[in-house]
Amino acid sequence: MIELAQVVQAPKIDYQGLAPLFSTIGGSLAVLMIGLFRGRFVQRTLVPAVAALALLVAMGMTIANWEAGDSRPIIEGALAIDTLALFMSMLFYVTGLATVALSLRSDVQREVGAGEYMALLLGAISGMVVLAGAENMVTLFVGFELLSIPLYVLSAGYVRRAHSLEAGLKYLVVGSVGSATLLYGLALLYGATGSTDFRAMAIAIGDTVAVTDPLLLTGVALAATGLAFKASVAPFHQWTPDVYEGAPTPITSFMAVATKVAAFAVTLRLFDYALSDAQVQWGPALAALATVTIVIGNAGAIAQSSLKRMLAWSGVAQAGYLLAGVVVGTQLGLQATAFYLAAYLFMNVAAFAVVIACERVSEHGDGIESLRDLGRASPLLAWPMTIAMLALAGFPATAGFIGKFYLIEAVVAGDYAWLGIVIVVGSMISLVYYLRVIAVMWMGRFEVELPSFPPRRVKAVAGRSPEADARAQPEVASVAILAAAATIFFGIVPSPLFDLVSDVGTSFGGLV
Amino acid sequence: MLKSYLPALVFLVLGVGVGVAFTFANSLLGPKRPSKVKSEPYESGLPSDVRKSFRFGVSFYLVAMLFILFDIEVVFLYPIAVRLEEVGTFALIETVVFIVLLAIAFVHVWRRGALEWK
Numbered sequence: 001m002i003e004l005a006q007v008v009q010a011p012k013i014d015y016q017g018l019a020p021l022f023s024t025i026g027g028s029l030a031v032l033m034i035g036l037f038r039g040r041f042v043q044r045t046l047v048p049a050v051a052a053l054a055l056l057v058a059m060g061m062t063i064a065n066w067e068a069g070d071s072r073p074i075i076e077g078a079l080a081i082d083t084l085a086l087f088m089s090m091l092f093y094v095t096g097l098a099t100v101a102l103s104l105r106s107d108v109q110r111e112v113g114a115g116e117y118m119a120l121l122l123g124a125i126s127g128m129v130v131l132a133g134a135e136n137m138v139t140l141f142v143g144f145e146l147l148s149i150p151l152y153v154l155s156a157g158y159v160r161r162a163h164s165l166e167a168g169l170k171y172l173v174v175g176s177v178g179s180a181t182l183l184y185g186l187a188l189l190y191g192a193t194g195s196t197d198f199r200a201m202a203i204a205i206g207d208t209v210a211v212t213d214p215l216l217l218t219g220v221a222l223a224a225t226g227l228a229f230k231a232s233v234a235p236f237h238q239w240t241p242d243v244y245e246g247a248p249t250p251i252t253s254f255m256a257v258a259t260k261v262a263a264f265a266v267t268l269r270l271f272d273y274a275l276s277d278a279q280v281q282w283g284p285a286l287a288a289l290a291t292v293t294i295v296i297g298n299a300g301a302i303a304q305s306s307l308k309r310m311l312a313w314s315g316v317a318q319a320g321y322l323l324a325g326v327v328v329g330t331q332l333g334l335q336a337t338a339f340y341l342a343a344y345l346f347m348n349v350a351a352f353a354v355v356i357a358c359e360r361v362s363e364h365g366d367g368i369e370s371l372r373d374l375g376r377a378s379p380l381l382a383w384p385m386t387i388a389m390l391a392l393a394g395f396p397a398t399a400g401f402i403g404k405f406y407l408i409e410a411v412v413a414g415d416y417a418w419l420g421i422v423i424v425v426g427s428m429i430s431l432v433y434y435l436r437v438i439a440v441m442w443m444g445r446f447e448v449e450l451p452s453f454p455p456r457r458v459k460a461v462a463g464r465s466p467e468a469d470a471r472a473q474p475e476v477a478s479v480a481i482l483a484a485a486a487t488i489f490f491g492i493v494p495s496p497l498f499d500l501v502s503d504v505g506t507s508f509g510g511l512v
Numbered sequence: 513m514l515k516s517y518l519p520a521l522v523f524l525v526l527g528v529g530v531g532v533a534f535t536f537a538n539s540l541l542g543p544k545r546p547s548k549v550k551s552e553p554y555e556s557g558l559p560s561d562v563r564k565s566f567r568f569g570v571s572f573y574l575v576a577m578l579f580i581l582f583d584i585e586v587v588f589l590y591p592i593a594v595r596l597e598e599v600g601t602f603a604l605i606e607t608v609v610f611i612v613l614l615a616i617a618f619v620h621v622w623r624r625g626a627l628e629w630k
Contacts, residue, residue, distance in 0.1 A: 010602030029616055032620055033616060
């Protein structure tokens with residue numbers, strides 16, 4: 001007979017390391033309970049304030065935990081902290097704060113209920129933090145689902161709009177397929193290496209398991225596919241435009257930034273740490289995926305007349321750039337990817353904030369027409385959008401330029417120079433659609449050639465709130481201005497971010 | 513090591529075999545005299561009133577989901593209750609956390625009116 005373990009040992013837990021997670025999960029429960037009380041003050045002020053407070057506390061604790069070097073376990077064998085996990089967590093919290101501000105005046109909060117909305121948002125952030133710190137494939141999957149399930153619900157936030165329900169359902173179906181593929185891949189990786197622990201996997205590969213082991217390679221391929229779904233890497237990107245368009249815009253901005261950061265955090269850890277010895281095998285495959293993603297994303301964005309769809313396709317292209325940093329599997333690649341993720345956050349949050357401000361007042365909704373003559377009507381919104389577009393295209397003096405420069409340096413140093421050329425060509429194509437947005441905003445007197453697709457039926461949301469004016473949304477405008485300012489700041493003075501990123505580079509001890 | 517699985521295999525074969533045998537034995541050996549009344553679905557002896565297009569109220573699904581949430585999750589408490597002395601204080605604290613989480617969900621569901629039949 002099998003002897004039952006007589007005494008169950010409690011795992012060693014580093015409560016200081018776990019504190020940020022306590023803060024976000026506790027905040028999630030608190031807003032759920034507070035949200036049960038009715039009243040304008042509770043629903044519109046107290047709940048978002050508590051959510052923002054939970055995020056700020058988590059940020060503070062994350063900063064306190066910052067320490068360069070190899071990873072330290074929080075829960076033995078399940079969660080660990082290293083600078084990569086902490087850096088990515090900071091990006092999640094910043095995006096979360098921006099989303100809380102952008103949702104303040106959104107009617108989706110009233111439709112779902114402020115408490116539920118914020119609880120789901122904080123739940124998704126907790127999942128991302130778990131994912132970024134996972135030390136084990138089981139924890140990885142738990143974090144993956146904890147981040148996905150709240151987002152399925154949130155994308156269907158406009159319960160009474162067919163568009164939004166469609167987005168939620170599509171995301172659920174595609175996301176489940178992605179999760180299942182990932183799980184299958186992880187199971188095969190476990191079968192090949194005999195361990196679910198990343199460190200043990202890294203030791204086993206090349207030692208007891210050959211890098212050409214078919215079981216291992218099948219597992220790698222399936223895991224890469226599952227993660228590619230979440231990061232919207234082509235050819236697994238088809239859901240992205242529809243879901244981004246249908247979801248409430250604050251949630252779209254959260255998905256576009258935080259979900260992508262989370263997906264890349266775990267891709268970096270799985271590929272550049274656990275599977276790094278098999279890089280010769282998966283490197284070319286991921287490089288091919290990155291190329292396809294850059295081409296398809298940029299080509300797809302050109303014909304879009306909806307800003308949200310355009311940003312979705314642009315996000316696909318950006319995922320391709322980011323994947324290039326993972327491909328090389330070097331310390332430089334890790335640093336470049338982390339840097340570009342931070343830059344990507346600022347550029348996209350700025351762009352989405354302006355889209356939110358404009359779609360609330362324009363009869364064109366999120367159509368590109370809603371930005372017409374914004375330069376004259378409201379320069380405080382037009383400038384952040386201009387900066388965001390230039391940065392996404394990679395213009396000098398923006399964080400986007402430094403990020404791309406860094407990525408290209410990394411891929412060239414990693415013997416993938418042709419991938420650097422693909423990045424440059426992709427950025428050139430992207431000018432077509434990024435510059436069009438700028439032209440629509442500033443060159444009102446000249447006809448700008450817009451995509452000649454039939455206009456989508458858009459319901460004006462402006463009629464619902466009397467204060468609906470782009471300038472009467474100070475919180476949205478300030479998010480846009482702050483994000484754009486950060487984009488410019490880190491484009492001119494990148495050294496603070498460089499310092500953080502070089503700490504991040506020390507996370508995986510063995511990397512060259 | 514594989515030998516220890518032999519009883520399980522025998523059990524599996526017996527279970528499937530007996531089930532299949534009884535299912536078919538009945539229809540092979542039993543007398544069959546069908547009539548219209550006999551072939552109607554049984555509904556407490558009353559003439560059946562249910563049509564193919566009958567639709568359930570959505571409340572049934574809600575209640576079923578809540579049942580799974582609160583009833584099935586409580587099953588997890590039994591193994592801990594039985595072996596609490598072995599698993600120690602840590603497991604007790606974990607269980608309390610689990611119950612608190614369930615309680616929060618319960619309060620939320622209750623206050624949101626999901627327990628009222630509509």
